[in-house]
Amino acid sequence: MGDFNAKIGPDNTGYEQVMGTHALGEMSENGESFVDLCALNNLVIGGSIFPHKQIHKSTWVSPAGTTENQIDHVCISKKFRRSLQDVRVRRGTDVASDHHLVVARLKLKLKKNWIDTSDRRAKYNVSLLxxxxxxxxxxxxxxxxxxxxxxxxxxxxxxxxxxxxxxxxxxxxxxxxxxxxxxYQQKEWITAETLTKIEDRKKKKAVVNNSRTRAAKAKAQEEYAEAYKVVKRNIRKDKRDYVDGLAAEAEQAAYNGNMKQLYDITKRLSGKFSKPERPVKEKQGKSITEIEQQMNRWAEHFEELLNRPAPLNPPDIDPANEDLPINxxxxxxxxxxxxxxxxxxxxxxxxxxxxxxxxxxxxxxxxxxxxxxxxxxxxxxxxxxxxxxxxxx
Structure with missing residues (x-):
């Protein structure tokens, strides 16, 4: 992995199967290496196939706003080349970066799997209580x-x-x-005030993209940078308050002896984790790594477990003399x-x-x-x- 900064240009002589003729700029040395890499792995560069305006091709703009390059690419396997509908730059998306978002539209023909949503259970937002x-x-x-x-x-x-x-x-x-x-939202700790600040930053990003003069763009860029700092400051504060609140709840749960709530909060603070795989062992105690051998060992285990002979001396249990007092x-x-x-x-x-x-x-x-x-x-x-x-x- 690395920052390639590869410019491929519109000339696809010798690389007709890898790229099209609608790329931006001129091919650089890193661009040649990138195209060779795609040819070696049967990949197609999607951003060079579809005709668009220059502003919908350039993925990076210099801080001064004078230089534009296409150095972010979306590649797809030749097998799924016909599934690629379009690749273009979305300048209005607020990603807080000097790079623009590159979006590819795909259309896959898959087998329909009808899902019956009539009996889907509703989950109400009881946290509002x-x-x-x-x-x-x-x-x-x-x-x-x-x-x-x-x-x-x-x-x-x-x-x-x-x-x-x-x-x-x-x-x-x-x-x-x-x-x-x-x-459901990905980050539940973000407050409504911060979400409002994010929307304001997004609007300022649109002003930067729609500026016609260099002076207006520089002023809009300053306002956007200030809004970006405010959003980052609010997000850090929200995250800190969220963690402090969970820590206080965990402390109170430990004081009250509520171990379940304590462990739930600990899991939320520690983040997602994957459980390690438990090894399957043979009768002799040797670990098995291959999937097929593990399945055979499980089949052997349950066959022995579920097909045991009847006991020689079964216990003789007398029936109860009286019914249980059920109210x-x-x-x-x-x-x-x-x-x-x-x-x-x-x-x-x-x-x-x-x-x-x-x-x-x-x-x-x-x-x-x-x-x-x-x-x-x-x-x-x-x-x-x-x-x-x-x-x-």
Whole structure:
């Protein structure tokens, strides 16, 4: 790897299979080495194939704005040459560099793999519940929806499944309105203020590209450099505050004895890591490196493990003399409240898409929604005669 600074130029004599005639500048010595490297590895230089304006070819501009060169290239294998639709420079992209972004457009013909998105689970942004105001809004919205549900339930008699569907839709609609779907971003620690500064820097980058005179471009370049410094300063501050906040949470978790939260925070601070591969060994203890031999060893292991002979003297275990004392009474409101309180946060929601944090915001409303549902379930069980016989449903 290295900084080649290769200029290939429009003359492709002898290199017709490697490059086109639409490159910028004149071929340099490093350009000849680069073209030879592409010819040796059956590569095609995409930036020399498609005709564009000069401003859409130059990838580097000198600080004075007087020199422009095409020294950043996109190469593709000859096998996929027809998949390459276009290669050009995007001058408006803010990458905080004196190089412009080079973008290649590809079109691959692949086999269609239809994905059914109808049953995809929704993940709500429950982290917003840390804000006291949003938590109050969610509780108020849930109470209003529950009052509507209660009025409808008094007017019409519902089955257990219909009642559950209404409770589920009430909770999901409240989550959708107040919390919304969780959006994933690469760096969650960047604040909204910094994102605004980044947008401002992007606009100043567009002013630099659209400047017509040298004086206007120099002034715009100074403003862009100042905006770049402000963004870097804000990003460093956000990252420092984020790490300090995680460290404080880890310290509090260690003080409270919450080892799970402590280990989760430690993983987030340490970053991504890959687990080392555990070696597969033969019966004699020698490590196996080849994949086929490892698969054979696994097959041999499970064949021995799952095909053992029956024991010669099987144990004689007598059946239990009495049934276990299982409480099959209807659950009370206190039991429902205790069950909701014991649910763990930051866990994936089940098929109902209802996170535990949403049920804990207003325990009274959640208990009052679920209690009639459990009464219906237990009433149906009682009608079937299972409770009288002490058999759990």
């Amino acid at each position: 840390k804000d006291h105001k949003i938590k109050e809004d969610f509780g108020l919205t849930l109470k209003n929806k529950f009052s509507v549900l209660q009025d409808r339930s008094e007017e019409e008699e519902d089955s257990v499944s219909n009642r559950w569907q209404k409770v589920r839709e009430t909770l999901r609609s409240a989550c959708q309105e107040v919390l919304g779907i969780k959006k 099959c009474d209807r659950p009370t409101r206190d039991e429902i409240r205790k069950a909701i309180t014991m649910m763990k946060n930051r866990k994936a929601a089940g098929p109902d898409d209802i996170p535990a944090e949403a049920l804990k915001v207003d325990l009274d409303a959640s208990v009052e929604m679920l209690f009639p549902l459990f009464e219906k379930i237990c009433g149906r069980r009682s009608d079937s005669g299972r409770l009288e016989r002490g058999i759990p449903y």
